[in-house]
Amino acid sequence: MAATLADVAAHAKVSPATVSRVLNGNYPVSEATRARVLRAVEELDYVLNGPASALAAAASNLVGILVNDIADPFFGIMAGAIQSEISSGHAGAGAGAAGEKLAVVCNTGGSPERELMYLTLLQRQRAAAVVLTGGALESPEHVAAVSAKLRRLAAAGTRVVLCGRPPLPAPEPDTSAGSRAKKGRGGADRGTATAHTETASPAITLAFDNRGGAQRLTEHLLALGHRRIGYITGPAERTTTRHRLEGHRAALEAQGLRDDTETERLTVYGSYGRTAGYDAALELLRRSPDLTAIVAANDTIALGACAALRDRGLSIPQDVSVAGFDDLPFSMDAVPALTTMRLPLAEAGARAGRLALDRETPPPGGVTTIRAELMARASTAPVALRPV
Amino acid sequence: MAATLADVAAHAKVSPATVSRVLNGNYPVSEATRARVLRAVEELDYVLNGPASALAAAASNLVGILVNDIADPFFGIMAGAIQSEISSGHAGAGAGAAGEKLAVVCNTGGSPERELMYLTLLQRQRAAAVVLTGGALESPEHVAAVSAKLRRLAAAGTRVVLCGRPPLPAPEPDTSAGSRAKKGRGGADRGTATAHTETASPAITLAFDNRGGAQRLTEHLLALGHRRIGYITGPAERTTTRHRLEGHRAALEAQGLRDDTETERLTVYGSYGRTAGYDAALELLRRSPDLTAIVAANDTIALGACAALRDRGLSIPQDVSVAGFDDLPFSMDAVPALTTMRLPLAEAGARAGRLALDRETPPPGGVTTIRAELMARASTAPVALRPV
DNA sequence: CTGTTAGCGCCTTCAT
DNA sequence: ATGAAGGCGCTAACAG
Numbered sequence: 001m002a003a004t005l006a007d008v009a010a011h012a013k014v015s016p017a018t019v020s021r022v023l024n025g026n027y028p029v030s031e032a033t034r035a036r037v038l039r040a041v042e043e044l045d046y047v048l049n050g051p052a053s054a055l056a057a058a059a060s061n062l063v064g065i066l067v068n069d070i071a072d073p074f075f076g077i078m079a080g081a082i083q084s085e086i087s088s089g090h091a092g093a094g095a096g097a098a099g100e101k102l103a104v105v106c107n108t109g110g111s112p113e114r115e116l117m118y119l120t121l122l123q124r125q126r127a128a129a130v131v132l133t134g135g136a137l138e139s140p141e142h143v144a145a146v147s148a149k150l151r152r153l154a155a156a157g158t159r160v161v162l163c164g165r166p167p168l169p170a171p172e173p174d175t176s177a178g179s180r181a182k183k184g185r186g187g188a189d190r191g192t193a194t195a196h197t198e199t200a201s202p203a204i205t206l207a208f209d210n211r212g213g214a215q216r217l218t219e220h221l222l223a224l225g226h227r228r229i230g231y232i233t234g235p236a237e238r239t240t241t242r243h244r245l246e247g248h249r250a251a252l253e254a255q256g257l258r259d260d261t262e263t264e265r266l267t268v269y270g271s272y273g274r275t276a277g278y279d280a281a282l283e284l285l286r287r288s289p290d291l292t293a294i295v296a297a298n299d300t301i302a303l304g305a306c307a308a309l310r311d312r313g314l315s316i317p318q319d320v321s322v323a324g325f326d327d328l329p330f331s332m333d334a335v336p337a338l339t340t341m342r343l344p345l346a347e348a349g350a351r352a353g354r355l356a357l358d359r360e361t362p363p364p365g366g367v368t369t370i371r372a373e374l375m376a377r378a379s380t381a382p383v384a385l386r387p388v
Numbered sequence: 389m390a391a392t393l394a395d396v397a398a399h400a401k402v403s404p405a406t407v408s409r410v411l412n413g414n415y416p417v418s419e420a421t422r423a424r425v426l427r428a429v430e431e432l433d434y435v436l437n438g439p440a441s442a443l444a445a446a447a448s449n450l451v452g453i454l455v456n457d458i459a460d461p462f463f464g465i466m467a468g469a470i471q472s473e474i475s476s477g478h479a480g481a482g483a484g485a486a487g488e489k490l491a492v493v494c495n496t497g498g499s500p501e502r503e504l505m506y507l508t509l510l511q512r513q514r515a516a517a518v519v520l521t522g523g524a525l526e527s528p529e530h531v532a533a534v535s536a537k538l539r540r541l542a543a544a545g546t547r548v549v550l551c552g553r554p555p556l557p558a559p560e561p562d563t564s565a566g567s568r569a570k571k572g573r574g575g576a577d578r579g580t581a582t583a584h585t586e587t588a589s590p591a592i593t594l595a596f597d598n599r600g601g602a603q604r605l606t607e608h609l610l611a612l613g614h615r616r617i618g619y620i621t622g623p624a625e626r627t628t629t630r631h632r633l634e635g636h637r638a639a640l641e642a643q644g645l646r647d648d649t650e651t652e653r654l655t656v657y658g659s660y661g662r663t664a665g666y667d668a669a670l671e672l673l674r675r676s677p678d679l680t681a682i683v684a685a686n687d688t689i690a691l692g693a694c695a696a697l698r699d700r701g702l703s704i705p706q707d708v709s710v711a712g713f714d715d716l717p718f719s720m721d722a723v724p725a726l727t728t729m730r731l732p733l734a735e736a737g738a739r740a741g742r743l744a745l746d747r748e749t750p751p752p753g754g755v756t757t758i759r760a761e762l763m764a765r766a767s768t769a770p771v772a773l774r775p776v
Numbered sequence: 777c778t779g780t781t782a783g784c785g786c787c788t789t790c791a792t
Numbered sequence: 793a794t795g796a797a798g799g800c801g802c803t804a805a806c807a808g
Contacts, residue, residue, distance in 0.1 A: 004784095017787080017796080058787095071467075079458050418778085
């Protein structure tokens with residue numbers, strides 16, 4: 001039904017090879033024939049057959065972006081930045097210029113099965129690159145499964161970049177016959193590029209300093225005089241959740257406030273999402289009516305917590321200070337404006353996109369950590385002098 | 389480098405065809421050989437070559453979802469619903485079960501070039517289906533270009549569904565010889581499926597009743613006694629913007645309030661986004677300090693407007709009532725909770741996903757309109773009796 | 777139920 | 793600068 005390259009060739013009275021060359025632009029073609037071919041393409045409404053092309057060239061132009069929750073702006077902002085970095089969308093040359101990549105985002109919904117499924121599907125398509133965004137699940141089997149899959153993808157030539165996610169764990173040392181066999185000639189190629197590639201991580205990582213950021217945030221509250229600080233976590237099985245909680249507790253310890261049972265009592269385990277934040281804040285108030293501040297694992301939770309406090313007749317920050325994390329756009333508009341840690345999501349995404357396209361040199365060691373910046377706003381204030 | 393189907397066949401001592409059959413599961417294979425093949429697949433770490441498969445079968449498993457702004461939850465919610473409807477992500481059967489579709493979202497960023505580019509890229513991939521979400525651009529050339537492209541996609545077997553977007557314009561009447569030639573035997577196949585298909589729109593449409601919704605929202609304000617109502621639009625070139633504005637004005641007219649210059653004075657043209665809402669509200673206040681209500685084209689704008697009002701020392705709803713549109717999750721948490729029109733984004737998305745998979749029968753005529761529901765909350769109140 | 781035989785549409789040496 | 797030819801890896805008739 002649809003026109004093929006051969007049809008175009010016939011129409012333009014050239015060989016299929018020539019048509020292929022003008023379409024891919026990677027080869028000299030005389031201006032006259034090029035024009036003729038292009039006209040034939042127009043007239044026949046010809047559209048390149050992607051699968052056929054990918055098969056023959058053993059390479060596709062698909063770039064996959066995995067996100068945990070597409071309805072969450074945290075991911076939307078990163079994904080948008082990655083995608084726009086990849087699809088220049090330059091006008092001219094007609095839509096679908098040669099070499100244009102198809103950057104697509106896949107929503108795992110936080111499900112390990114779907115994450116693996118998408119990775120497999122992308123592997124099937126021989127994707128040019130894969131970008132995984134946001135926190136990873138910590139279950140050992142899943143980490144192993146994902147690492148293995150990423151290693152295979154990388155081995156097949158797919159570039160893998162992690163954006164806002166901690167580095168992959170090092171693969172367990174391989175003591176099999178295969179690696180021992182190589183030892184014999186080890187000295188010969190020590191230090192060569194090949195040797196390096198073999199041991200390098202398959203992924204380039206742009207990690208967020210969640211732990212450090214969380215620590216600085218809690219230090220901010222401590223500096224304001226707060227001592228009874230409630231903490232609302234995200235989903236337990238996520239690296240992001242754990243790192244932020246660790247940072248919070250590190251700040252407490254540094255201050256000499258390490259009463260483990262008390263700390264545990266002031267921690268409510270929730271999930272990302274405003275409802276979770278709402279409920280968790282109520283629970284915190286129940287457990288410890290005299291707390292003076294609440295730190296949430298992210299901005300969305302923090303806003304839910306604010307709603308709960310208001311419903312309880314408490315005012316922010318006079319009665320209770322509240323802080324979030326991420327600095328999503330709406331945080332600035334909250335009433336009062338939310339104190340939070342800003343993560344440069346768009347910048348990180350853009351950089352991840354460039355890395356995926358091999359248009360930027362990777363950081364030394366393949367891993368960079370991106371700092372979070374404290375945005376002290378109206379939702380936090382010095383602890384009030386009020387009767388306990 | 390990577391194992392091929394032939395490798396698996398050799399390893400399992402069967403023919404390539406048999407391997408293909410167990411992988412696709414669309415053909416009877418004895419339990420014994422199936423197991424043998426599956427084991428070979430495991431041992432060789434075999435992953436189907438998507439492009440090759442798509443080429444041979446002349447069909448791919450890609451489903452594209454186009455969104456205008458991936459960082460906007462309006463689109464994120466719809467896209468997530470579509471995607472989860474399409475990728476069952478059922479555990480078991482191992483990741484990447486047969487027949488699993490790869491649902492991917494593409495962010496146009498509201499750019500017509502990118503919209504066309506993605507459509508072309510998807511056409512190249514011979515996508516199984518394409519879902520376009522949200523308002524369309526109104527520029528005649530662009531509408532024509534998109535329509536033409538969608539018609540071609542549909543002709544090539546790609547299912548096209550519009551979700552939260554108005555129906556495609558009917559193609560200009562074709563008076564060419566081809567269509568006239570058919571007239572001769574018109575009576576014979578009148579009413580047959582074929583005849584219907586020929587004239588049917590290439591796309592199935594799930595439209596939102598933006599006009600009606602906007603009208604009911606403004607009626608709500610009128611019923612509260614408001615007469616000087618400011619309106620903040622979205623980007624001018626979008627259908628959504630126009631329809632909502634039309635609905636607003638229709639309500640005004642029905643009430644007999646059709647002073648065109650006054651209406652125009654109370655309308656500020658902006659863009660989606662909180663900053664635009666903030667600025668627009670300030671402008672409205674400047675033009676008409678005595679207004680008692682502001683209606684925004686969507687929730688995000690409305691929240692920006694709220695911030696501006698607060699900064700001006702006005703309280704909501706005592707001094708000014710504010711209303712939005714869409715009922716995004718954060719609207720409920722705003723202070724005060726935002727009155728808005730709820731659009732069933734997730735439901736619409738799920739339905740669009742099913743339609744794209746041909747798992748639900750399309751509405752008669754191929755078009756359905758989905759109503760918006762008024763969520764009257766605390767940001768709107770009866771107009772106060774205060775000195776003008 | 778399983779093997780054999782042709783392509784699917786394009787890219788890519790190799791000639792010219 | 794252009795043409796000819798082979799094959800990328802898989803599926804889809806056909807046989808058996």
